[in-house]
Amino acid sequence: MTKIDAQLKEAILQDKREMTTKQLQEKYNLSRSSIQRIKLPDLEARADEFSPPPQVKDERQAVSIVEQLVKEVNKPQAVTIPEMIMPPQAPPRDETIQRILLNADTFPAHFPFITDKNAFVQSLSEKSAHQLDDLLKMMERTRSVNNLSNQMKQVFFVTARATESLGTRIRLKTQGLTDALLQQQQELDYILKELAIEYADKFNTATRPEIKLLMTFGMAVLSVDSQNRLREHIKPEEKYADL
DSSP, rough: OOOOHHHHHHHHHTTTTSSSSHHHHHHOOOOOHHHSSSOOOOHHHTTTGOOOOOOOOOOHHHHHHHHHHHHHOOOOOOOOOOOOOOOOOOOOHHHHHHHHHHHHHGGGGTTTTTOOHHHHHHHHHTSSSHHHHHHHHHHHHHHHHHHHHHHHHHHHHHHHHHHHHHHHHHHOOOTTTTEEEEHHHHHHHHHHHHHHHTTTGGGGGGGGGHHHHHHHHHHHHHHOOOOHHHHTTTTHHHHTTOO
């Protein structure tokens, strides 16, 4: 096989522009791979563009890169501590104690558990702010339940009075219904308090003082009206029967 020297290479490169690879094989008696290995000058000049990047020859540089990667992997991550859920703060002790004493002084009938006022006041100084807040909430809820029970009681007896008055109009002998219910007042009180405890959360608006005042006034008006109507239906001789 023909040996490729610089002169032959130059000739092949010249003919490569006009001849095919097969024609060059026959002319120069070379194999196909030999012809293909002889490249044009512009391709040889750009050969570096298609060659892989040189490998790292410096071992120290390679070790340094590995150590850097290890440090990044083992680098401690910042631990995020979740925020602690703090319990709600109780109102100031002095303000809470003042409201407790105000309830105890103004509505003593609602708090029968306070048997010794001085001992009760002394115990307040020994309680924490949260304990005082819980005590105040209990006292205010007790007062609200009792007030709601009393309102229900007023409505109940006014309804009984109205039933007596209506019964006389439709010729029913309902006189004395309210008095009969009053004889069972203790049992009715227990029942009404149970209802008040059951529905206290649903009647928060009804326990407001201005609402209670209006309801008391309205119940008094209806009660007086029913009593007066009842007297109108009593015969004259019955009015003076006790004289």
